[in-house]
Amino acid sequence: MTHHTASSPVISLTNLRKRFGVGEAEQYALDGVDLTVEKGEFIAIMGPSGCGKTTLLNIIGLLDQPTEGEYLLDGKSVEDLSNSKRARIRAKQIGFIFQNFNLIERLNVLENVALPLAYSSMPHLKRLVAASDMLKNFHLGEREYYMPWQLSGGQTQRVAIARALVNDPSIILADEPTGNLDSRSSHVIMEELSEVHKKGNTIIMVTHNPNLTTYASRVITMLDGKIDTDTKDLTIEKPKVAEKKPLGKASKKAAPKAKKKRAKKVKKS
Amino acid sequence: MRPLLLEHYRTAKQSLVRARMRTALTMTGVAIGVASITTILALSNGITNIINDQVKELGSTVAVIRPVSKQSSLQDLANPTPQNSYTTSPLTERDVESIYELKDVQAVAPLMTLSGSVRKAGASPERSSILATTPDFADISKLKMSDGQFIDSVTLEDTAVIGTQLAVDLFGTEEAIGKTFLIRGQSFTVIGVMKRQNDPINYNNIDLDSAAIISLESGKLFNSGVAQIQQINVKAKPGVAMADFKQKITNLLRANHDHERDVAVYTGTSIAKPTSRLFSVISTVMSLIAGISLLVGGIGIMNIMLVSISERTREIGLRKAVGASNRTIILQFMIEALIISVIGGFAGFIGGYVIAFGISMFLTYDPAFSWAIVGWASALSVGVGVLFGLYPAIRASSKDPIESLRRYH
Numbered sequence A: 001m002t003h004h005t006a007s008s009p010v011i012s013l014t015n016l017r018k019r020f021g022v023g024e025a026e027q028y029a030l031d032g033v034d035l036t037v038e039k040g041e042f043i044a045i046m047g048p049s050g051c052g053k054t055t056l057l058n059i060i061g062l063l064d065q066p067t068e069g070e071y072l073l074d075g076k077s078v079e080d081l082s083n084s085k086r087a088r089i090r091a092k093q094i095g096f097i098f099q100n101f102n103l104i105e106r107l108n109v110l111e112n113v114a115l116p117l118a119y120s121s122m123p124h125l126k127r128l129v130a131a132s133d134m135l136k137n138f139h140l141g142e143r144e145y146y147m148p149w150q151l152s153g154g155q156t157q158r159v160a161i162a163r164a165l166v167n168d169p170s171i172i173l174a175d176e177p178t179g180n181l182d183s184r185s186s187h188v189i190m191e192e193l194s195e196v197h198k199k200g201n202t203i204i205m206v207t208h209n210p211n212l213t214t215y216a217s218r219v220i221t222m223l224d225g226k227i228d229t230d231t232k233d234l235t236i237e238k239p240k241v242a243e244k245k246p247l248g249k250a251s252k253k254a255a256p257k258a259k260k261k262r263a264k265k266v267k268k269s
Numbered sequence B: 001m002r003p004l005l006l007e008h009y010r011t012a013k014q015s016l017v018r019a020r021m022r023t024a025l026t027m028t029g030v031a032i033g034v035a036s037i038t039t040i041l042a043l044s045n046g047i048t049n050i051i052n053d054q055v056k057e058l059g060s061t062v063a064v065i066r067p068v069s070k071q072s073s074l075q076d077l078a079n080p081t082p083q084n085s086y087t088t089s090p091l092t093e094r095d096v097e098s099i100y101e102l103k104d105v106q107a108v109a110p111l112m113t114l115s116g117s118v119r120k121a122g123a124s125p126e127r128s129s130i131l132a133t134t135p136d137f138a139d140i141s142k143l144k145m146s147d148g149q150f151i152d153s154v155t156l157e158d159t160a161v162i163g164t165q166l167a168v169d170l171f172g173t174e175e176a177i178g179k180t181f182l183i184r185g186q187s188f189t190v191i192g193v194m195k196r197q198n199d200p201i202n203y204n205n206i207d208l209d210s211a212a213i214i215s216l217e218s219g220k221l222f223n224s225g226v227a228q229i230q231q232i233n234v235k236a237k238p239g240v241a242m243a244d245f246k247q248k249i250t251n252l253l254r255a256n257h258d259h260e261r262d263v264a265v266y267t268g269t270s271i272a273k274p275t276s277r278l279f280s281v282i283s284t285v286m287s288l289i290a291g292i293s294l295l296v297g298g299i300g301i302m303n304i305m306l307v308s309i310s311e312r313t314r315e316i317g318l319r320k321a322v323g324a325s326n327r328t329i330i331l332q333f334m335i336e337a338l339i340i341s342v343i344g345g346f347a348g349f350i351g352g353y354v355i356a357f358g359i360s361m362f363l364t365y366d367p368a369f370s371w372a373i374v375g376w377a378s379a380l381s382v383g384v385g386v387l388f389g390l391y392p393a394i395r396a397s398s399k400d401p402i403e404s405l406r407r408y409h
């Protein structure tokens, strides 16, 4: 399944497994995932609840470690990295976006956005300036001194995206970023992520909404801790398609299949 | 690294200010502990300073010999009555005589304090003490007479020298020469009145202003002819090396006492070690209280930090997700604990001095300032912060970021 291109992939996972619990409660959240992500891809991951999507993102984001398998980040294994090295990679290279936004209630919008910069040793004032610039990109310039509870859901998630981008990460991991938003706000967020993608960032996004996969360049569906379908596999047979173009058709082919499987699973449970 | 430290400070300040009330209460716990310690040290340093000044004034030629007091036991604490004066002192007249024979010695004065009251028909002063000693005492202590003379080898046994205050208390006047009073029922005639000293606390452990001094011979008569010597003051000849002198006396006493280490020779500032047994009992008890309040203050810090950390579980998870390492998280919460303990400690230090000055209004001396006290207060504050902040901080750092972020889903 490994798929080689000229430049080495940003992320390369081989037979990744993650076990939770022991004995009776033992369970594999990831059960042999192989995945290669090239720089600049916008991947949408779909799949039923509990199939291991969040676990996969956490491992890619170095918040969690796999039980088995190999993870190469920029061609280097992350297995033996110390806690502080992993933290430094999170600080400089990775931006997280969560479904529930996860802003710190006690800090205002500006300070929330500036937070990741604290861990790359940037002086306070510089941090605030950088955060302020980032907020302007998201048209939240005049909300800088609002507190998180004074924002709407869509605004809050835009603040969270600004925070994820403020340290200029090469990889953005978004776990159901629109899960708590209405459809209009969802599309606004997706437009923002599209913009970010166009600037050359790698984005991996988990979503439950098939409509949003049109923004992605590649759609993956997961089932029971494994990758079920991957639109990239379809492109192998064809001549190479420009990766940055949204693969609307391909995803639409994949999506119904995923839906069917999900329906099956629902019936089972 | 520095921007991060500043960030920790900022974060800590924010979270402490947000929970003002509990922050203040926690700080109070530490403050009480540090205040007690500061009070004790300020007062005991005050005493030490006074005695040091006196020793300095005496010059560097005086050595003092005292029995080695046994370590104060728990039983002594329970019984605050000093028992030293009732037990037999290992110092004897033979010691005094043999010290006299050393060639470097200029003067020797044994001190024998007697229990019992000083009275006169119609007047019995509350505060008075009786000291039996030899004529050399005046020389060693540089005593000045305001009237009359000090006891000497030819004065009669029933004569006494008294302090100014005792003269006033007994006779209503400082002009007391020739007047008589009773010591333990025995009649004594005043032959001299000492100049006012204003040193109620001194290395002789006697307030000379309200003391009656009689000859050692008279003192022995009150004690079945035995000299009960609590202390021996020795003055060396000018130019004698004191370390050597001290060693010679020590060797001599060891030989006299069958090599028992029951007495000790002090020179220089070590003479000034607080000698009051009552004081040492009080300061032991106060140190105990201080220790307990510091412990309670520390537990308060630990408690509040654990609460704060559990309230901020999600924040910790998020900070890790955006790049905080375990070490960074530990540092963040350690700084928070340290801010509590250091501000509490500072307030306690100030408060301790306020209390010490308050107490000193009822005492005859002032509390003293010293950098050592500042050092102790700082060390204790920082120590409590580190000791009791470490566990919560480690707990915070070991929180699983995934669990922490998941909890509020």
Ligand SMILES: Nc1ncnc2c1ncn2[C@@H]1O[C@H](COP(=O)(O)OP(=O)(O)O)[C@@H](O)[C@H]1O
Binding pocket: A020, A021, A028, A029, A047, A048, A049, A050, A051, A052, A053, A054, A055, A056, B402, B403
């Ligand atoms: N920390 C954990 N402890 C135990 N089980 C977990 C933990 N995290 C995830 N799981 C289990 O692993 C499986 C995959 O979870 P997750 O990755 O969150 O799925 P998804 O995000 O696709 O809904 C689920 O069955 C979940 O219960």
Ligand SMILES: [Mg+2]
Binding pocket: A053, A054, A055, A175
């Ligand atoms: Mg999930």
